[in-house]
Amino acid sequence: MFDRHHGVWPANLPLHLVLPQTSLYSNLAISALRYPDRAAMIYYDSPISYRRLDAEVQALAGYLQHRGVAKGDRVLLFMQNAPQFVIAYYAILRANAVVVPVNPMNRSVELEHYAEDTGATICICGQERFEAVTPLLESGRLEHAVVASYGDYVTEDTDLDLPAEVQAAAQPIDCGDAIHWSQALHAGHAPGELEVGPDDLAVLPYSSGTTGAPKGCMHTHATVMATAVQSVYWSHSTSEGKSLATLPYFHVTGMQNGMNAPIFIGSTVVLMTRWERRTAAKLIERYRITRWTNIVTMAIDMLADPEIESFDLSSLQNIGGGGAAMPEAVSEKLFKLTGLHYVEGYGLSETIAGTHINPFDAPKPQCLGIPVFDVDSRIVDTDTLAELGPNEVGEIITRGPQVFSGYWRRPEATKAAFMALDGERFFRTGDIGYYDDEGYFFLVDRVKRMINASGYKVWPAEVESLMYRHPDIREACVISTPHERRGEGVKACVVLVDGAAGRVSGEDIRDWCKDNMAAYKVPQVVEICDSLPRSPTGKIMWRALQEQEWPEAKAG
Template sequence: MDVNSYTYHHPTRWDAQFQLASLPELLEQTVAKYSNKPFLHFLGRSYTYAEMHREAQQFAAGLIARGIKPGDRVGLFLPNVPIYASAYYGAMMAGAIVVNFSPLYTVEELAWQVADSGTRLLVSLDVPELYATAASVLECSELETLVVGSLADMLPWYKGLALKTLGRSKVAKVAYSNTIVGFGDMLGDPAKTSFPPIDAAQDIALLQYTGGTTGRPKGAMLGHSQLAMNAQQTAGLNPFGDPSNEIFMGALPFFHVFANTALLNHAMVTGGSIAMVPRFDAGQVLDTIARYKATGFPGVPTMFQALLDHPKLAKTDLSSLKVCISGGAPMPAPVHDKFEAVTGVRVVEGYGLTESSGVVSANPYEGVRKKGTIGQLVMGTEVILLDKEDPEKLAPEGEPGELAVHGPQIMRGYWNKPETGNDTFVERDGKRYLRTGDVAVMDEDGFLEIVDRIKDMIAVGGFKVFPSQVEDVLLENDAVKEVLVIGVPDEYLGERPRAYVTLNDENATAEDLCEWLNARVGKHERVESIVIREELPKTLVGKLDRKALRAELGI
């Protein structure tokens, strides 16, 4: 659908022109305007833009002095801590490509991704679990240098002192050497350093690994232009006046593409602040929102459910919040409605992918929105719907199709996979569209709704069943808290749906829920059983994980 055929409800024009620049260039511009403004709040200590920028320059100088050259890969194996930002932007200032690694990776997972990316230097933390994993990878891989930050040094002085003296078991005993270096010792002198030029249009800034729907994860190559454009597109969604006044709740992990754009780079390009926590903890998040008067909270649906479940919620002042943005997975309607009813805060859903630098669409923060949809496209972004059976054709008018996206934020391709072809991109009318694998519909107002994933569809006797549609019905039952529907083998029909649920009501039975559900869905959508569980598998950022459930069950 042509964007000119419907009313565009975002506050910035769809055809707005954004600045083509590298992330370090945008950071310098922000520092020039907001030098002494807080950029990061971390457990009681605040860091200004000038402080973070200076440390980033020093880290860049240290990298260059250690032989890191433009295009070399520098890995970040960190939770949400202040040195993430200085190492992230500092590596880019040195012309390096940042590689994000989840701090929950095992030795095997980290070693494989270090090898695949060719990471030369890795930044981590003196937390025992992280340090042990990183040090093991240093020994068993081609990794050359491990840089270890001190958590105590990032805290207010009194908390840092307490950690060093009373919490010694929580601090790793780092074996410093020529190859294991303290973060402070990596900081060089920018005045004596020649920084390489950065070509925003051509240079890769970040390797962001996908979750890997099949096989090994793939490294999406995101250039400076893609990341910078998507940060500006995200900033263009803000209707609330001066964006430098915004204070974002930083509970999403920075290593994830959603947080990388919607939190870190978004705040950086606008002069906003981030009140960050090392990892998601519902009680700590509520305390942080109240303490710093957070105005925006990007999260995933399970975070909002966790806040609803927490006893502190009713006593916490959330009046500063203007909007919560839910992404990463569809938000169940009962969670959406209950969170708004309990908190009085508007929740809007959005959509994005690793391969799109983070954000493709969102519901407007004010005015018109449509619950259950992923909203309208962000500025400069176009989509087509492809036929589910033949991606060379468009989907029939009015029918669901595979969502394919074109825009300035779309990745260059996958790292070390030059053969990437029609399974990833499709050419149409001279434009290259990213195939998302998500099945969507668009209404007459330009609002998109994700129906399901191509690979998640269940084939029942020749009919296609969308798991999400069955899940949506089951979530209408107040006894059901979370649900995943997968296909299980069936001798007669090929596959049949089966539902796995967690409960709000411990008295509910699988038999009663099954009977209730099957009376409300089509014949081919009826589940063969419902399995009640204490918990369902989730991804690193808290999304319900259908792939992990299938793997657990050997399906």
């Protein structure tokens, strides 16, 4: 067991946590019993109590079971941050089913993969995404949809700027296979017995590797419970605190820190559907927010507001997150403004958020942190897989109570994702890093081809797979390209089919991509090439293209 970091372990925290042996829904049931009248959520100045939250969860769970959802069935959750996301998430769990969170930026073609891969027949979506769901209902790929309008939960007057999706009134649904959210809740169906426990599947967040379409990460109630509970203890959060939820709930960091952890302790979440720095600052001041987990770009954006010093942010007790390294100059500005250090962490979809977090009393800049409760992380040689020592660069491997059980219906990918060391099963993260003499871990590079565009993870193989649907594309290779604002962006090198040259431009392909994939995946640059470099075995040499785009990468 790696223990080099025990010398900098946070004061007054145990090295080991005994985790609850219950379902995630049990956390909500207990908090609703303890704090029925406390606001579980405040949504643009409109509170929703724990009593109401649990009642609506039960009503929707009963409706799902009435529609045939049984234990272990997968249900798509295709929605932006809103009270309905939280209700739907816990209703699916209460119905003994499995949540499949889907990025609401995805298009119909992308959504179809999630439906086919999971076998899901029901989708719960925001009304602004219903247009992407409709083709799947028409084709029979999905049997039913529940459609929510976020503004229904803004019941109090507010001076806050509301996103367009929240301002929009509920629209009529002209589809026999779909029902409005309120109709589902008022259908009068009570759920049956809660049958799931810690070892049952709870959530299937999707992640991509270097090849193929996105893969579902199988997380049980126990693995999701692990990082939710660990997050609470590590941050010294209490039921009296308030969290600002700005990270998307479909993403594991937002899901755990902005939803599951606060519900576990019965605290209040102040929820935003879309990021807007001035609204966030107003909410911190208005509700005396104590905890804000974000991505670095959000913190940078807020601090860039020329009027930020006019807001009272003194209630904040901790600010942290990840997505990219926090620039030192921004960190210093944050400390000057709040007296708080930005605490960085590290985790993956496969670990349902954090495995490493910096100690709040001793963080290091541009650092992943130290392994948290009961996490054993090592560095191994990328070729021999032999364990390496401090300050030696290799692949980060990890094991702990939050590590997933494998990829959904991908036995070969699951096998490749794990290795044995010291008689234990470790997950291979695919990330290159090292740890220092004190046991702090640092990221150096990525084995995987993931592109980090302002905190959004773009997987080249997935974008390539979608681009191959274009009738005029013969070959496509996606790489990262320097981007002034995002740090790195997406570039596609494309070879056209015979006869398409001169007829199809890079801009034409970009327009097609905008119609068929989430905006953050769309290549900023499409380069039409006569050919792509190939290895002796015929594989496209993406690394050679990447080195041409980033000449310094070759030297590294």
